[in-house]
Amino acid sequence: MRRVLFLGGGGLISSAVADTLVKAGDELTIITRGPLKRACPGATHHLADVTDPTALRGIVGDRQWDAIVNWVAYRPADFVDHVELFSGLTGQYVLISTCSVFARPVPCLPITESSARRQATFDYPRGKLECEFAAEQIFQQTGFPIAIIRPFHSYDRSVIPLLSGMTALQRMHTGQAVVVYGDGTSLWSLTHTSDFAAALVPLLGDSRIVGESLNIVDDTMVTWDQIHLMLARAVGVERPRLIHVGYEEIGRRIPGLADVMEHDFRHSMVFDTSKLRRLLPGWSPRVSFSQGARDIVHHVFADPVSQVDPALMTIMDDIVHEQEVTEHG
Numbered sequence: 001m002r003r004v005l006f007l008g009g010g011g012l013i014s015s016a017v018a019d020t021l022v023k024a025g026d027e028l029t030i031i032t033r034g035p036l037k038r039a040c041p042g043a044t045h046h047l048a049d050v051t052d053p054t055a056l057r058g059i060v061g062d063r064q065w066d067a068i069v070n071w072v073a074y075r076p077a078d079f080v081d082h083v084e085l086f087s088g089l090t091g092q093y094v095l096i097s098t099c100s101v102f103a104r105p106v107p108c109l110p111i112t113e114s115s116a117r118r119q120a121t122f123d124y125p126r127g128k129l130e131c132e133f134a135a136e137q138i139f140q141q142t143g144f145p146i147a148i149i150r151p152f153h154s155y156d157r158s159v160i161p162l163l164s165g166m167t168a169l170q171r172m173h174t175g176q177a178v179v180v181y182g183d184g185t186s187l188w189s190l191t192h193t194s195d196f197a198a199a200l201v202p203l204l205g206d207s208r209i210v211g212e213s214l215n216i217v218d219d220t221m222v223t224w225d226q227i228h229l230m231l232a233r234a235v236g237v238e239r240p241r242l243i244h245v246g247y248e249e250i251g252r253r254i255p256g257l258a259d260v261m262e263h264d265f266r267h268s269m270v271f272d273t274s275k276l277r278r279l280l281p282g283w284s285p286r287v288s289f290s291q292g293a294r295d296i297v298h299h300v301f302a303d304p305v306s307q308v309d310p311a312l313m314t315i316m317d318d319i320v321h322e323q324e325v326t327e328h329g
Contacts, residue, residue, distance in 0.1 A: 001026055002026045002027070003063070005090075006069050007056075007082075008031075010032050010035075010037045013196055016196065017201060018030065019040060022041070030043050030045045031045075031048050031060075032048075033049055063089065067092040067093075068082075069204070073095055075127050079131070083138055083144045087144060091145055093146045095147065095149070097128045097132050097148050097149065097213075100152070101129040102118075103117060103118035110270040110272040112271075112274070113213045122263065132213070151217065152269065155190060156292075157299040163254075164178075165309070167312045168228070172228070172232045178241065178316070179250065179319050181244075182246065185224075186267065187223060187268040187269065187270050188222055190218060190292070191216070192286075198283060199283050202283075203280070214275060216276060219271045220288070228242055229242075231293045233290075234296065247262060248261070250319075253315055
């Protein structure tokens with residue numbers, strides 16, 4: 001039985017990992033600033049600010065840990081004090097980063113752990129990249145057993161992996177046209193949280209990833225058209241009306257999406273998981289997105305109307321109307 005400490009751990013991915021750990025019989029302690037959004041029966045939960053070493057020391061004392069996982073480090077200042085606090089107390093300190101730290105457009109596909117990293121646009125991945133640089137320096141200078149783990153676009157049954165979310169799903173369900181980014185052919189990667197958990201849990205406490213970075217992603221590539229089509233089929237629509245609109249136009253029309261369109265979703269993200277498979281020869285993604293889409297629809301259609309964004313619905317109506325007028329002269 002391993003003894004694992006989560007710093008943070010109430011989110012989408014961390015909850016799946018926590019559940020997998022507890023079911024495996026490991027001892028899990030979770031420390032979060034607020035109540036857990038997703039309960040984890042079997043884990044011990046404490047309330048504290050994990051960026052405060054004094055508060056942490058008051059909870060964990062000098063206990064030994066097989067692994068510590070930091071889910072909530074967004075700037076180096078969020079975790080650098082942990083080096084002194086946990087030195088000699090853990091065999092592994094896992095820093096959760098993101099595959100969004102990789103440069104866009106990616107200079108060379110597929111993406112590996114050694115691909116070029118650069119993030120000058122978005123605050124979240126820029127902070128994560130700063131954390132990675134700090135972690136690498138810490139390991140090089142002190143030998144503190146830090147490891148970097150990168151998820152990418154993860155989902156479970158409660159998450160519709162589209163920027164337009166339930167609004168797009170409801171439109172397809174009712175036979176309305178849906179706006180798709182670009183020409184719908186850029187490649188993307190979607191990873192079910194259970195598949196991420198199945199990869200990370202066996203590696204907790206494993207010295208082979210100390211001083212290393214590892215991308216944990218599903219390497220089955222799908223286009224944005226395919227993502228929409230699989231969700232449409234899950235709601236019983238075989239031939240949805242997909243209207244392709246340029247990234248620039250979507251960014252101009254829908255508030256808050258300009259940078260996301262320009263610097264993220266428009267670029268293909270293709271991953272090489274050779275390193276992960278060498279570490280875990282038996283690992284393979286088990287939840288295809290076609291299955292994941294069916295699970296999503298079964299879950300979210302319990303109350304679909306309340307999740308639809310009326311403003312976004314109107315914008316989509318306007319875009320579709322303009323496209324149809326243009327096409328028919």
